[in-house]
Amino acid sequence: MSSSPVRVRFAPSPTGNLHIGGARTALFNWLLARKTGGQFIIRVEDTDAERSKRHFEDAILGELRWLGLDWDEGPDVGGPHAPYRQTERMERYNALYTQMLKDGTAYRCTCSEERLNALRADQEAQKAARRGYDGHCRDAGLGADCGPHVVRLRVPEGETHVDDLIKGDVCFANADIEDFVIVRPDGMPMYNFVVVCDDVDMGITHVLRGDEHLINTPKQLLIYAALATAAAGSDLVGTVVPPRFGHMPLILALDGSKMSKRNGETSVGAYRELGIHPEAMMNYLARLGWSHGDQEIFSVDDLRTLFTAEGIGKSPSKWDMEKLTWVNSHWMRALPAETVALRARAFFEARGWSAHPREVALVACLRERTRTLVELADAARIFFTEDYVRDEAVMAATLPAARDVLTGVVTVLSATEDWSEKSLEAAVHGWCETNGIKLGKVAQPVRVALCGQKVGPGLYQTLHVLGREVALQRLQAAIA
Numbered sequence: 001m002s003s004s005p006v007r008v009r010f011a012p013s014p015t016g017n018l019h020i021g022g023a024r025t026a027l028f029n030w031l032l033a034r035k036t037g038g039q040f041i042i043r044v045e046d047t048d049a050e051r052s053k054r055h056f057e058d059a060i061l062g063e064l065r066w067l068g069l070d071w072d073e074g075p076d077v078g079g080p081h082a083p084y085r086q087t088e089r090m091e092r093y094n095a096l097y098t099q100m101l102k103d104g105t106a107y108r109c110t111c112s113e114e115r116l117n118a119l120r121a122d123q124e125a126q127k128a129a130r131r132g133y134d135g136h137c138r139d140a141g142l143g144a145d146c147g148p149h150v151v152r153l154r155v156p157e158g159e160t161h162v163d164d165l166i167k168g169d170v171c172f173a174n175a176d177i178e179d180f181v182i183v184r185p186d187g188m189p190m191y192n193f194v195v196v197c198d199d200v201d202m203g204i205t206h207v208l209r210g211d212e213h214l215i216n217t218p219k220q221l222l223i224y225a226a227l228a229t230a231a232a233g234s235d236l237v238g239t240v241v242p243p244r245f246g247h248m249p250l251i252l253a254l255d256g257s258k259m260s261k262r263n264g265e266t267s268v269g270a271y272r273e274l275g276i277h278p279e280a281m282m283n284y285l286a287r288l289g290w291s292h293g294d295q296e297i298f299s300v301d302d303l304r305t306l307f308t309a310e311g312i313g314k315s316p317s318k319w320d321m322e323k324l325t326w327v328n329s330h331w332m333r334a335l336p337a338e339t340v341a342l343r344a345r346a347f348f349e350a351r352g353w354s355a356h357p358r359e360v361a362l363v364a365c366l367r368e369r370t371r372t373l374v375e376l377a378d379a380a381r382i383f384f385t386e387d388y389v390r391d392e393a394v395m396a397a398t399l400p401a402a403r404d405v406l407t408g409v410v411t412v413l414s415a416t417e418d419w420s421e422k423s424l425e426a427a428v429h430g431w432c433e434t435n436g437i438k439l440g441k442v443a444q445p446v447r448v449a450l451c452g453q454k455v456g457p458g459l460y461q462t463l464h465v466l467g468r469e470v471a472l473q474r475l476q477a478a479i480a
């Protein structure tokens with residue numbers, strides 16, 4: 001594929017939340033635009049009046065923004081080809097199929113439901129090789145006054161080739177494609193038709209989308225071909241160039257079955273709520289079907305320079321929560337502690353914890369050992385409340401025997417004014433040296449006294465984050 005600037009789009013139907021497959025489609029198109037210095041457009045395909053809801057549109061755009069994507073044109077930001085919602089573009093669709101009727105590339109059809117049902121039954125009974133509409137009204141020359149009708153595309157003989165960026169040449173026999181309906185009896189234009197109208201008008205050069213759309217592509221190419229023959233005088237003349245298509249393999253569950261709620265969360269929002277960072281989500285989504293050698297960790301800047309459509313593989317990829325979590329643990333440590341802390345706040349809030357005086361330090365000491373923001377928030381309990389789980393058995397086995405050590409540490413720490421990690425470390429080390437006690441003998445009981453567990457974040461970090469008052473209180477309680 002050339003590296004000249006592309007115009008690509010993500011075209012969500014606002015009938016639900018953003019799914020991981022959709023997020024990957026959006027990401028790959030966005031990367032293609034950003035890599036080539038082209039444009040990324042959001043177009044909302046809301047022609048399903050019953051199922052389309054504005055709150056889904058808002059939610060989808062919100063998730064895309066969370067992921068770190070931005071767009072040059074779209075329903076919220078406008079642009080030279082506004083409006084960007086299909087329900088607001090009806091006049092244009094109307095004009096285009098009127099043009100096609102005039103050009104003869106489409107025709108009116110008044111066949112009744114009964115006739116079409118009988119035709120279907122007949123074809124089935126005869127096990128006919130050619131099924132679908134039989135072209136009854138094709139040459140009837142029906143005009144606008146023909147009564148209730150649909151508009152059908154006049155599908156020519158021959159073959160339609162999809163020169164797919166990922167799959168290579170995919171050939172469809174036109175004989176297998178009936179003269180399909182592009183406008184319903186109520187005047188509502190159909191999906192394949194409006195997609196093409198918009199992609200033409202918006203100057204789309206490349207379409208990366210899911211495999212499930214491959215069956216639509218020959219139909220869409222036939223519509224391009226029809227629009228391209230628009231008679232002189234039409235504003236379509238010279239503007240109809242089909243985009244390059246690339247159909248991406250499905251995302252499957254780990255066991256190879258179809259992704260569903262049963263084998264993993266399918267919405268992007270669910271992963272946000274599980275404490276996945278957007279950088280990790282982007283990183284992981286990019287690796288689903290795309291690769292660059294055996295590199296696993298990619299920043300957005302890496303992706304913007306390395307991404308190519310040629311790097312997209314042909315086989316389905318599997319959604320692996322373990323791997324996503326692993327990628328997330330990388331980003332937990334790689335992001336600035338301030339960023340992680342800012343994001344962790346919502347998770348602390350949800351647990352009823354208001355701001356901690358040393359929240360960034362708190363996050364910095366926990367993120368090394370936690371893989372998601374949920375795990376981090378769970379581990380943060382010891383810093384926010386006295387209501388945390390203590391391992392009573394460990395406490396009973398450790399604390400009584402360490403009474404003298406703990407008493408000594410409390411004495412030296414009580415005299416320590418500077419509660420920074422460095423100063424705490426110096427104080428404890430000094431005490432160990434003076435008393436000829438190994439640090440190992442001290443660290444364990446102090447940690448158990450502070451956290452109620454044998455394992456926990458670094459000792460001086462823990463002391464520092466807990467703060468003077470709480471730390472001394474817990475140590476004294478342990479001695480008592």
Ligand code: GLU
Nearest residue numbers: 011012013045195209213
């Ligand atoms: N609106 C379609 C969908 O949500 C996308 C159509 C396309 O990408 O061509 O699946």
